[in-house]
Amino acid sequence: MREQYRTHDGGLLESDLAPHPMEQFTRWFKQAAAPGSALPEPNAMVVSTADAEGRPSSRTVLLKSYDDEGFVFYTNYGSRKAQDLGANPHIALLFPWHPASRQVLVTGTAARTSRQETEEYFHSRPYGSQLGAWASAQSSVLASRTELDTAYEELARRHPPGSTVPVPPHWGGFRITPRTVEFWQGRENRLHDRLRYVRADPGWRVERLSP
Incomplete structure (x- = not known):
């Protein structure tokens, strides 16, 4: 080619x-x-x-x-x-x-x-991306996709739409x-x-x- x-x-x-x-x-x-x-x-x-x-x-x-x-x-x-x-x-x-x-x-x-x-950039991100930064321990090994989805769902219950999602200390x-x-x-x-x-x-x- x-x-x-x-x-x-x-x-x-x-x-x-x-x-x-x-x-x-x-x-x-x-x-x-x-x-x-x-x-x-x-x-x-x-x-x-x-x-x-x-x-x-x-x-x-x-x-x-x-x-x-x-x-x-x-x-x-x-x-x-x-x-x-x-x-x-x-x-x-x-x-x-x-x-x-x-x-x-x-x-x-x-x-x-x-x-x-x-912090300024994090709070400009879409709501779902903010939760994703908490849900994913990036580059770590997952047992299954379910583990990731469950973590995200738990975060969504803890921080519903419209609430302020704190900036993860491990993200930047x-x-x-x-x-x-x-x-x-x-x-x-x-x-x-x-x-x-x-x-x-x-x-x-x-x-x-x-x-």
């Missing part, structure tokens, strides 16, 4: 880039999230971590916010990815925007968000401070454009990578 990547705007040139990688990310993200875009979940990203012994793992999570400082997602702090990050803060993100023949690849380090930021966010941000634009004959921002002191430098 092979897809011939095609672009209609001349590809990606150094002169096209914003001065800051997060500004460039905003440009591409807005295009990916625009009405009529072929991307159903443009904020879906693959998060890759490694444990203290260097064993890698990956999973797809949703980007919940970003700014000039970096990218934020939320998770159970008992999950595998959170345990990995507790031992080894180095992380990689991948936004696989295949219908647009684009990818964004990020490397950097992760740190927990403040409790205030976590991570902010990824980028060290590199690569913008990948597919081109014909596998001659893709790869422009990578690398953190310098001060600011950023841009380098072109061979495809």
